[in-house]
Amino acid sequence: MKNESLQPWTAASAELVSEDGARHKLSVWQQGPIVPGPEKQRIVVEAELMHAESRDTFTLKLWEEGRVRSITFGGKGIW
DSSP, X not given: OOBOSSSOBOOOEEEEEETTOOEEEEEEEESSOBOBBSOOOOEEEEOXXXXXXXGXXXXXXXXXXXXXXXXXXXXXXXX
């Protein structure tokens, strides 16, 4: 992920939201804050879902502490 803001960004929580609104909390790890600038850094998320659930279409939401700033990604499960 690349941070185009003026402040470092650290993921504090994450969840997957399915098309029908089911929410799944995720584990989230990153090496350190994502600093502003052109360099990309990795965020790792882990979900525990049943096989049938993993074929749904999801929105991935990541938040900073206090849910002040967030990032949202959409897509189809590929597991």
